[in-house]
Amino acid sequence: MSSSINKEELEHLAKLARLELDPSEEEKLLSDLGNILEHFKELQELDTSNVPPMAGGTDLKNSFREDTERENTNRGAGTEAFPESEKGFLKIPPIFE
Secondary structure, rough: OOOOOOOHHHHHHHHHHOOOOOOOHHHHHHHHHHHHHHHHHHHHHHOOOOOOOOOOOOOOOOOOOOOOOOOOOOOOHHHHHHHOOEEEOOOOOOOOO
């Protein structure tokens, strides 16, 4: 499989990304990137002329749940594990002296 990215291009990309690559990593990346780019070439050969364009993965618009009143059932849950609490509120150490 011929790689469509060469060593100089890889070194340039690594420099832009501020990556330091040793020679074994460079060879692996060249191989991996070549495989990825070959896969994209295969995808470009697909006939998509009858596929309608999409802006997202769904046709739903403004899909919201009904806004109803409900009671909070977990008030105070977990406060027993906190080191200090007072009148149902958690006490934390002061941030500013």
